[in-house]
Amino acid sequence: MSMIELKNIVVKFGDFTALRDINIQVQEGEFFTFLGPSGCGKTTTLRTITGFIEPAEGRVFVNDRDITNVPIEQRNVGIVFQSYALFPTMTVYDNIAFGLKLKKLSKTEIAEKVHTIAKKVDLTEEQLGKAVSQLSGGQQQRVAIARALVTNPAIICMDEPLSNLDAKLRVQLRNELKKMQKEFGITTIYVTHDQEEALTLSDRIAVFNKGVVEQIGTPNEIYNHSKSEFVCNFIGDIDPIQPQLGEKIAETMRTNPAAYPTELPILSTADRNYIRLERLHVNVPAKPGQLEIPGVVESMEYYGLYIKYYIHAEGQIIKVIEKNDGINIYGAGEHVHIVLDPKDIMSYKPADYSENM
DSSP states (O other): OOSEEEEEEEEEETTEEEEEEEEEEEOTTOEEEEEOSTTSSHHHHHHHHHTSSOOSEEEEEETTEEOTTSOGGGSOEEEEOTTOOOOTTSBHHHHHHHHHHHTTOOHHHHHHHHHHHHHHTTOOHHHHTSBGGGSOHHHHHHHHHHHHHTTOOSEEEEESTTTTSOHHHHHHHHHHHHHHHHHHTOEEEEEESOHHHHHHHOSEEEEEETTEEEEEEOHHHHHHSOSSHHHHHHSSOEEEOOHHHHHHHHHHHHHOGGGSOTTSOOOOTTSEEEEEGGGOEESOOOOTTOEEEEEEEEEEEEOSSEEEEEEEETTEEEEEEEEOOSSOOOOTTOEEEEEEOGGGOEEEOGGGSOTTO
16 A cells, blocks of 8 residues: 555646646655756645645645645644744744644653654754754754654655755765664655766656656666656766667668567667666777777776766767776777677667656
């Protein structure tokens, strides 16, 4: 049974259709991410779940209960906004206690719950007595999460909660957030435009594009088995295979069929073909079924853990990411060969092209 189910959701703002036929099922305890570029409909979908937006069509279910028309405060959903929406002049304690006071709990119960949740999100006794405005961005984010969790909601919804933080703190809190979510075991809907964040945090991901869901899957399915050309291009870096290189791959497959699995179709240059950068390798021996493509290094970018090469081969620039072994490093102008396995190519027929590209 799904914890959350969206059935045929349509959302309109005047004549503009923001969401079209959204169907999503989220399992209990799952960390489920809505991913996509700005304006794609991910936050609108989140706000439909929380009750801030009423759909023109379709229904929202939680544990098989239709909550489409249930008021926000009766949905038992915790919300962490992008801006945190904290009360800056109130103390951290009072911010966290706000929802409990609305529920008219006793002072003793409130104190117990606030201190328990504060400890779980690493907020100290000293910080509980401070005004929110005195805290750092990372500490404020913890307050927002504590406030959302303290009322013991069945679901927590987070709308880009890390976007206002610097890169280093974002990575640190991302790891803490995942650990916290698993510890609480709470069903989580998370909205982000950051692909790395989505791949790192999520059990499953829904990729949005202009009001529709292009694909739902695990991070591995989204990344390595992209169902649409939009998803393929949006997630991570990708090498398009231009016709000249595509024809060379196709010719190799035609003339050496025994080297390829029978279910692997011969590459068609009429399709749009792509390959992930890390699936390519520089100056390694080719295994049966793999191709060696000669080229010249145009430039390289040194990242420490890995090196990104830009190699001119078969009339195009091919990007390759190689693990940095500290020994085999190739500079501009050097002749190299790229090893490619046709089974790593993702292909999209003209009929599969998204009208939203």
